[in-house]
Amino acid sequence: MTTCADDTTTIEELRKWQRALRAQFPIVTGHPDLAYLDSAATSQKPQAVLDAVHTYLTTTNANAGRGTYPWANRTTSLVEETRDRLRRFLEDPDPQWSAVHFTSGTTEGLRTIARDWLPGLLTDGDEIVVPVADHQANIQPWLDTQRQLARQGTHIRVLPMPYQHASGDYDHNALAQLAGPRTRFVAVTHVHHVYGGNMNIHRIRQAVGPDAVICLDAAQSIGHLPVSVTRLDVDFVAFSGHKSLALPGSGAVWARHARGPEFVPGGWSGTPNTVGIVSLAAALEWLQAAGTDRIERWTVALAARLTDVLRRLDAYEVLGCQTSLAADSPVQRRQGIVTFRHREIGAGDLGFILFSHGFMVRSDHHCQGGAGEKSESVRVSLHVYNTVEEIDRLLSVLATLG
Numbered sequence: 001m002t003t004c005a006d007d008t009t010t011i012e013e014l015r016k017w018q019r020a021l022r023a024q025f026p027i028v029t030g031h032p033d034l035a036y037l038d039s040a041a042t043s044q045k046p047q048a049v050l051d052a053v054h055t056y057l058t059t060t061n062a063n064a065g066r067g068t069y070p071w072a073n074r075t076t077s078l079v080e081e082t083r084d085r086l087r088r089f090l091e092d093p094d095p096q097w098s099a100v101h102f103t104s105g106t107t108e109g110l111r112t113i114a115r116d117w118l119p120g121l122l123t124d125g126d127e128i129v130v131p132v133a134d135h136q137a138n139i140q141p142w143l144d145t146q147r148q149l150a151r152q153g154t155h156i157r158v159l160p161m162p163y164q165h166a167s168g169d170y171d172h173n174a175l176a177q178l179a180g181p182r183t184r185f186v187a188v189t190h191v192h193h194v195y196g197g198n199m200n201i202h203r204i205r206q207a208v209g210p211d212a213v214i215c216l217d218a219a220q221s222i223g224h225l226p227v228s229v230t231r232l233d234v235d236f237v238a239f240s241g242h243k244s245l246a247l248p249g250s251g252a253v254w255a256r257h258a259r260g261p262e263f264v265p266g267g268w269s270g271t272p273n274t275v276g277i278v279s280l281a282a283a284l285e286w287l288q289a290a291g292t293d294r295i296e297r298w299t300v301a302l303a304a305r306l307t308d309v310l311r312r313l314d315a316y317e318v319l320g321c322q323t324s325l326a327a328d329s330p331v332q333r334r335q336g337i338v339t340f341r342h343r344e345i346g347a348g349d350l351g352f353i354l355f356s357h358g359f360m361v362r363s364d365h366h367c368q369g370g371a372g373e374k375s376e377s378v379r380v381s382l383h384v385y386n387t388v389e390e391i392d393r394l395l396s397v398l399a400t401l402g
């Protein structure tokens with residue numbers, strides 16, 4: 001019997017498990033002729049999330065933290081329960097020493113940290129590391145903080161994160177050389193949204209030492225692989241609910257009160273997105289029941305299948321790591337994102353051709369920072385509902401364009 005490398009589950013069991021989960025996504029099963037391959041932008045939603053939203057809106061919809069009648073009280077409890085659920089989901093070892101703040105997504109989460117918390121950490125001459133070839137959402141807010149502080153007479157240095165361009169990973173050795181005692185804050189990404197690699201966050205901690213704050217952009221990892229703050233020594237985790245099976249415009253920041261001041265988002269934030277928060281709780285529950293370790297194994301296997309064939313087709317250039325490596329590889333590990341270019345057909349045209357065959361992919365610059373790719377590419381990003389058959393059909397269409 002065939003078994004997966006890092007588990008005793010057989011491939012046959014995994015396929016059966018996946019079929020049962022895929023059947024829970026009405027938009028997916030309702031369009032068997034289409035293949036949704038853009039989950040890095042936003043994910044599809046399982047029936048359990050749709051049901052939770054429907055139940056909430058038809059039984060207890062009210063504002064949170066305001067009224068004292070039962071629907072308002074219930075809504076307030078649902079918001080608090082979602083905070084606790086997220087802490088459990090992240091394996092928070094010290095829930096009384098952490099905060100959960102709901103946002104509209106990763107962008108707002110990172111911006112809130114940059115605006116409301118980071119200035120309180122930094123003094124004149126301090127340094128921050130910014131991942132200049134990652135998503136704009138994880139670059140701009142930190143540069144804005146630098147400018148804001150400069151206007152007040154506090155000058156901080158921005159150190160561009162060093163990269164190993166061939167694999168799309170960070171250059172951990174170069175980072176260790178770069179980081180010094182004044183390096184107070186390091187912004188990193190867990191899974192790169194273009195190169196698809198797991199960015200080996202434990203090696204970032206080794207490189208920058210025990211005292212620097214690490215802020216993790218987990219937009220492409222929450223819901224795709226186990227994310228444990230017991231195992232990852234990071235101080236912030238920001239992510240988007242819509243990329244992890246919840247409703248659009250939902251998300252959260254988790255913050256550990258360990259290094260620097262407590263994270264207290266400033267200002268009056270008004271009515272929270274209660275229905276988004278309810279959907280997030282349902283999505284986290286669904287993901288936990290499905291098993292993020294299995295979801296990872298499934299999407300990594302699909303991405304490996306795609307990468308391994310595509311990189312042998314002369315007409316294509318695969319960005320980032322060229323191999324799909326096993327879990328314990330000391331090198332890079334590709335998650336469920338594969339980005340590529342055709343050497344003659346432009347990315348926009350290729351996206352259009354692929355949609356004419358029923359494939360929904362992303363083809364542009366993917367909001368990558370200025371130190372990233374100079375030309376456009378096509379990105380295939382996967383979730384648990386994608387299948388081997390979809391990948392094989394995609395490959396056969398791509399092969400005919402070679």
Ligand code: PLP
Nearest residue numbers: 105106107135137193217219240
């Ligand atoms: N960070 C990464 C790595 C992303 O891939 C994205 C979106 O694609 C974002 C941040 C921004 O997420 P959102 O638009 O949901 O705020």
